[in-house]
Amino acid sequence: MPSLLSVRAPSVRCGYNVMQFVFRTIVFIMLGVVSLTHAGTLQNTVESYLQKHQAAGDKANRLIEQSSPYLLQHAYNPVNWFAWGEEAFELARKQDKPIFLSIGYSTCHWCHVMAHESFENKQIADILNRYFISIKVDREERPDIDNVYMSATQLINGHGGWPMTVFLDHDLQPFHAGTYYPPDDRDGHTGLKQLLTRVNDLWQQDRSQIHKVAKSVTATLMQQADETQEEVALDKNIIAVALNEIAASFDDDYGGFGSAPKFPRPGIFQLLLEQADKNKTALAMMRTTLGAMSRGGIHDQLGGGFHRYSVDAEWQVPHFEKMLYSQALMSMAYGKLYTITQDKYWLDVMTTTLDFVLREMRQRDGVFYSALDADSETFDENHNGTGEKKEGAYYLWSAQQIKQRLSPQEWEVVRQVYNIESDGNIVSDPSGEFEHSNILYIYEDAPTLNTQQRELLQSAKSELLASRATRPRPHLDDKVITAWNGMVIKALVDAAALLKDDPGEAKRYLSAAIRAAEVIEDRLMDKQSGELYRRLRGQVSGVTASLDDYVWFTNALLALYEYEHDKRWLQLAIKITQRQIALFSDERRGGFYESASDESLLFRSRSAYDGALPSPNAIAMDNLLRLSSATQDKTWRKYYDRSVSAFSASINASPASAAWMLAIIAAE
Numbered sequence: 001m002p003s004l005l006s007v008r009a010p011s012v013r014c015g016y017n018v019m020q021f022v023f024r025t026i027v028f029i030m031l032g033v034v035s036l037t038h039a040g041t042l043q044n045t046v047e048s049y050l051q052k053h054q055a056a057g058d059k060a061n062r063l064i065e066q067s068s069p070y071l072l073q074h075a076y077n078p079v080n081w082f083a084w085g086e087e088a089f090e091l092a093r094k095q096d097k098p099i100f101l102s103i104g105y106s107t108c109h110w111c112h113v114m115a116h117e118s119f120e121n122k123q124i125a126d127i128l129n130r131y132f133i134s135i136k137v138d139r140e141e142r143p144d145i146d147n148v149y150m151s152a153t154q155l156i157n158g159h160g161g162w163p164m165t166v167f168l169d170h171d172l173q174p175f176h177a178g179t180y181y182p183p184d185d186r187d188g189h190t191g192l193k194q195l196l197t198r199v200n201d202l203w204q205q206d207r208s209q210i211h212k213v214a215k216s217v218t219a220t221l222m223q224q225a226d227e228t229q230e231e232v233a234l235d236k237n238i239i240a241v242a243l244n245e246i247a248a249s250f251d252d253d254y255g256g257f258g259s260a261p262k263f264p265r266p267g268i269f270q271l272l273l274e275q276a277d278k279n280k281t282a283l284a285m286m287r288t289t290l291g292a293m294s295r296g297g298i299h300d301q302l303g304g305g306f307h308r309y310s311v312d313a314e315w316q317v318p319h320f321e322k323m324l325y326s327q328a329l330m331s332m333a334y335g336k337l338y339t340i341t342q343d344k345y346w347l348d349v350m351t352t353t354l355d356f357v358l359r360e361m362r363q364r365d366g367v368f369y370s371a372l373d374a375d376s377e378t379f380d381e382n383h384n385g386t387g388e389k390k391e392g393a394y395y396l397w398s399a400q401q402i403k404q405r406l407s408p409q410e411w412e413v414v415r416q417v418y419n420i421e422s423d424g425n426i427v428s429d430p431s432g433e434f435e436h437s438n439i440l441y442i443y444e445d446a447p448t449l450n451t452q453q454r455e456l457l458q459s460a461k462s463e464l465l466a467s468r469a470t471r472p473r474p475h476l477d478d479k480v481i482t483a484w485n486g487m488v489i490k491a492l493v494d495a496a497a498l499l500k501d502d503p504g505e506a507k508r509y510l511s512a513a514i515r516a517a518e519v520i521e522d523r524l525m526d527k528q529s530g531e532l533y534r535r536l537r538g539q540v541s542g543v544t545a546s547l548d549d550y551v552w553f554t555n556a557l558l559a560l561y562e563y564e565h566d567k568r569w570l571q572l573a574i575k576i577t578q579r580q581i582a583l584f585s586d587e588r589r590g591g592f593y594e595s596a597s598d599e600s601l602l603f604r605s606r607s608a609y610d611g612a613l614p615s616p617n618a619i620a621m622d623n624l625l626r627l628s629s630a631t632q633d634k635t636w637r638k639y640y641d642r643s644v645s646a647f648s649a650s651i652n653a654s655p656a657s658a659a660w661m662l663a664i665i666a667a668e
Contacts, residue, residue, distance in 0.1 A: 067537045069537070070104060070140075071138055073106055078126075098167055098203050100128055100167060103137045103166070105162065109391050110163055115163075124196070139164075147595070152221055175214040239662065252288075254314045264309070264326065265610075269290075274666055295442035296441050312427065316439065316441050320374040331349075375389045394468065396439055399438060402438070405463055416446055424436045483553070489556035492512050493513050517557065532549050532550055546595050547620065573623070584596070585639070593605070594616055
């Protein structure tokens with residue numbers, strides 16, 4: 001399981017590591033545990049899971065009343081789950097039990113594994129029900145809760161990931177945290193069953209030690225949560241320092257930054273692309289990285305779109321889930337590289353990515369679903385499902401499966417281009433899950449194709465895509481997230497602008513963007529106040545929106561205004577930003593909190609640093625500059641300037657970590 005550590009400033013990182021060592025030592029002495037990645041059999045999709053239990057007359061737990069696909073996946077667990085809320089907190093206090101908090105999302109491979117191994121396990125459920133109050137949280141619906149306890153998990157455990165497993169006291173303070181646990185002790189690693197017993201013993205026998213650790217962890221988290229500092233000026237050479245930091249982590253052979261596992265780094269991409277027209281090194285890093293990604297298995301060579309990350313350094317073997325935000329951010333990056341180079345290869349990657357989204361992730365009413373699962377059902381030779389699920393099953397091929405669907409001439413081209421081997425071509429398979437399987441990636445020693453061979457390759461890809469479409473499909477998380485839809489709308493408008501010489505295609509992308517924006521306005525916004533909701537599923541909208549929902553939808557609206565010059569989009573952007581300021585702005589120090597006020601949260605974070613997604617404060621600053629330009633109202637510029645001042649010290653401390661924000665500042 002990959003580490004998802006937040007990038008921190010060197011000065012903060014040193015303090016973070018010292019405290020991390022202290023807390024890990026205390027907690028591990030208390031509990032004697034570590035977390036472990038391990039494969040397992042997976043449970044069904046939401047629909048089949050619910051139908052199976054309903055048909056059997058099984059009794060559901062409280063989660064059956066929820067809308068989240070992730071929570072519904074656990075609605076028939078024998079665990080007495082609660083959703084996050086005062087009902088669970090009050091019961092924990094009343095019954096004097098610690099809280100067992102489990103955070104994940106519906107398309108997460110390891111969440112499925114732990115659910116099947118542990119949360120469907122009657123013995124483990126009995127322990128949880130007897131000694132704990134158990135709470136399930138969908139991290140995609142509640143990124144504010146996820147952010148708090150991911151910070152705790154990283155501090156205590158040394159790394160983060162999902163499923164996240166956190167133990168809380170009655171003040172919702174964490175005193176132990178990890179990620180995946182096997183059900184029983186395995187290979188020297190503590191199992192969940194043994195961990196639960198130890199935590200309960202500690203709760204009963206040494207409560208004071210738990211409170212001591214919980215208070216210390218919480219104090220450290222709250223100290224780290226706010227990255228606004230005393231006002232300082234940005235260093236004059238801050239861009240050069242950032243580029244040097246980025247170059248130091250660059251993989252010259254395969255592109256990307258750091259070692260395996262490799263994630264797309266949208267903030268770094270944005271800064272390098274902003275600098276690429278005047279910095280040859282920045283341009284070269286982006287050519288290498290985006291080229292390697294587009295040729296790798298992380299890029300779906302048949303259907304288009306990108307998987308979430310690569311488990312290896314060469315971008316060959318992905319973690320197979322497809323997130324909506326990945327498609328939006330990657331298409332933006334490829335589109336930007338096309339504007340710089342005018343190489344239509346990059347434009348083609350952008351359009352095939354967006355076409356995948358329009359084809360497979362769009363609802364009938366025009367907004368976009370959240371994700372496709374990493375796992376899918378295995379199948380027989382006729383593509384009938386077996387009932388067993390496996391990571392990547394939908395995307396992987398045996399050599400024979402490919403050969404039997406193609407002509408001899410097509411097979412020979414595909415074999416050479418994608419390095420298809422009889423025993424499989426996957427080199428990074430630590431869990432032994434992909435034995436004898438091939439993933440389609442463009443082999444670095446593939447021959448240059450002539451016109452006839454290119455035509456054969458295209459016909460072969462069409463045939464393989466049609467064949468793959470008859471396989472059992474991955475689970476689709478059908479909730480709509482406002483922020484992620486905003487990203488896609490922005491990417492679609494960018495594509496329309498780049499395709500202005502092809503009016504039909506430009507109109508296709510623009511129409512899709514407009515329709516999605518109208519649905520969000522109609523169903524995820526209070527038209528009177530401008531307040532947004534975060535989630536729509538079916539006919540049910542709800543969940544308090546986060547800062548990223550406000551800034552990304554506003555960003556999309558401004559893109560529509562700048563393209564169409566229709567003032568309805570500008571007026572809507574103004575209204576939403578005014579509401580954003582009322583809900584999230586720190587009027588004393590500048591910048592924006594990333595979550596709305598919620599008494600159940602230990603803290604509200606405020607950051608310049610990018611993670612898997614760009615810093616919401618960076619997007620907010622971009623919007624403020626664009627509003628200032630569009631309206632000539634100096635109020636917007638005032639909020640922008642105060643944000644720069646608030647985050648300058650953090651940017652100076654670790655400029656590469658705040659790459660998207662730096663890109664906005666540099667482009668001003």
